[in-house]
Amino acid sequence: MTLTQERPVLSVRGLSVRFLMPGGRRIAAVTDAHFDVAAGECLALIGESGCGKSVLASALLGLLPANAQAAGEARLGELNLLAADERTLARTVRGRMVGLVPQSPAAHLTPVRTIRSQLEETVGALTDARERTAVRAAAEAAAERAAFPTDHLGLHPHELSGGLAQRAATALALVGDAPLLLADEPTTGLDRDLVDHTVDELRRHVDDGRRALLVITHDLAAAERIADRVAVMYAGRIIELTDAKRFFGTPGPRHPYSRGLLQALPDRAFTPVPGMPPELGDLPDGCAFAPRCDRVTDACAVRPPTIDGVACHQPHVPERLRA
């Protein structure tokens, strides 16, 4: 079962995000998301670009643009991240409670400063280390934890390969020893070897049982390698939330969209899900996947409730449960 004995580090209940556009248009970027992530566990949030997964991550970090409205709850300890003010988010949440491993480390790192100086600054901001040698030691320790070679600390971001820039960014995320690590597309554009390396390193940071890891990715191979559970997003909703081994192995996913997504992989059928996702400003009343679904029936004109982690009227039934 997916129930964890411990209290989850992050507990999301009914999280929704609406963007208010000029002309009164409303974009339903995230709708009614529910999930938990526990210490020592990795949840991968997967889906195609524009499905709402990055917006969800921004909501957790309090980084939504001004025209966004978030509703629901995202509890991290005693704090509801969605209700926290900017001061709280800046002083106690980002870096201290949530460590962000960014999508594009090149853009996240400051170009004109060495990795060492950025790490030391973060150490100074997020930890009690004040004395010069202590700050230096803490920065080097963070670099080591992220497998960033300490003899490269004097380099600037543009002098680093993609893999090393990713590690530098990961080192920054680890400095504050936050209970939740949030990795937003950590493997985009990396070679497969580096993808494997990066996710294995991220995984190591949760395996000590002290942190929870939420990975947002469109890279299904990376998700399979790192996650204990997966949540599939489609058109702003989590349409399937299940155990990663069952999802990627047998019996496989149950939602028709999840199945289609896996079948698109080059080591599976390599066939796309037909059509494209709907506009988030113009979602149908019923199942948003209906125009692309090969199992659609009249029932699908009504939005399917989520039962056993699957939001579908006709989910695939695991073989052994069939009569």
Added chain:
Amino acid sequence: MLELHDITAGYDSRTPVVRNVTLTVAPGEAVGLLGPSGCGKSTLARVTALLHRPDSGTLLLDGEPVRRWRHRAPRAHRTVLGVVFQQPRLAADPRLRLTDLIAEPLRATGRRDEIPHSVGELAAAVGLTPDLLDRRPHEVSDGQLQRACLARALVLRPRWLICDEMTAMLDASTTAALVAAVENYRAASGAGLLAVGHDQLLLDRWCDRTLHWDDLAVGAKTKPDQPTR
């Protein structure tokens, strides 16, 4: 044939990122070129696409040597090559509606009369719906914009296609859809393909044969975990 002979190229002639590379693509053939990021394979793609002049070596297009690159490349050479890059946002003029983006090469070559027919046909082939064609790049997703960039690359019906990390930023379903669109075009036109990428699973599934960068680039040291300087 698309032939690269002993190509050396880069941005500083003392430290070329491409060294003595030779490879050929036969008509109708799909060749994958696999290498880690930063190894120089994108520079080789740019040489092949006439966008970067090599320091030395020969590029033959259907037997004819290429002597000029970039804006000085003759139209007859440019129009037989279709190119798709990794980052559609960098490759698309943000002011153009998708329909104009796709039609751009037709306009540039004085074939305006073909625009209505070709754009409609290609939009369908890459899976773009009519409502999307009216939008500008910031109003569509990366995947939708990349579909438009692929349509633009195909609009002159090129004999050679160069896809440089075309799907690196995209999800599995959009990747499969774009590769299928390329392959449908190639099946109908007999075009050859050079697909440059870092994902071996993808290239092996997509291409007739996959070349490894380290086997091609004699003497070039490419270790992804070394700093690039």
